[in-house]
Amino acid sequence: MRGRLIGAIATGAALVATTVFAGTASALPLVWDVSRDDGGTSGGFTGAAGVTVLTTESGIELTCDSASAAGTANLGTGVANPIATLPAGSTQFNNCSGPFGLTFEVAHQGTWELHGDSYASGVTTGRITNIVADISGPFCEATVTGSVNGTFTNSSDELEVLPDQTLTVSTVDPNNDCLGLITQGEAAGFSGVFAITPGLTVVGR
Template sequence: MRKNSAMGLAAAAAAAAVVCAGTPAFAATWTVTPGGAVTGTAGTTTLKDIDTGAQLTCSSSTTNATVQGGSGLSGAAIATVTSATFSNCRGPLGIRFTMNTDDVSYQLNADSYAAGVTSGTLNNITATLSGPFCSATVGGPASGTPGSISGTYTNSTHTLAVSGGNLHIWNVSGCFGLLHSGDAVSYIASYVLSPGLTITSP
């Protein structure tokens, strides 16, 4: 069973090629090769309610993104995630869930670089979860706002690993008391990118 989303439930996603920083000055210059269209594929993808320990686990997820290529890049919106798909998602008590987002456009902003690893955040994340007797939305620290997740892209393995950030769950309906509106949640996944990118910064 495949579900469109972007959380990245990054994203959920997630999947472009270089990660990012949320608010910064973008003083550094970046070089990305080759740039263009990129697909990221992850195995187990997890969204966990940090307060209750309840989690939604998908057997795999896939994202598509467009990445800037060339040199002298600012790092701002260096990649844009345009879609995300989640497969075989189960939540608390084994309930099957779907994860959906509309108008996916998650911005990846490059932040810092060291020893072949780029760090930063993936911004503008929202998602909707739905299953039998349980539904909720995912976003930022205030209801109705988008959230962000942190990540690292490693040149040698072509892997974008995402975790942390400021995601929270909202508008919980049902869910057997295992999810609570306002709880912080974590999103964890590692996306192998194809084609692989090389990202550097002085």
């Protein structure tokens, strides 16, 4: 009798657990429905950001007055990651400066990918991966690689990059070593909010 009760409780618990898991199944989607709000069928989009900030582990902030991006969204239903791609050169960072009146340029190398990791209530949480960005200035040539965390909100069409320091300064040219402003191996982060046009809707399931 106890065995059956325990069994029933266990089954009940399992049922509850299943229900719980089933209820949060949308927290672990594998596929995406990506569409344009205007019903268009071309996946091309642009993004515009105001001030963006690159931070380094040592506490330096490099700020750019504005930034832009241009990419292609993977329109469709049941689409697997990446949700969108940003090809080489498709991001521009304007008027970037740092301490001491130093100025920098940032060059987007390779194709960066937008991956969704989770979805809830109209917000996709994910990463931009495969980032390779060359930072250059007088006596400074460095490369930052890795990924950043971000969210995309359907209602505002905003792609927000979160400042978690998940990037790495992978190389600093020893002949142009930025006078020690940036050191090879240190972590870096990026933040900025890009308004995406045309409006997109991304739903994960």
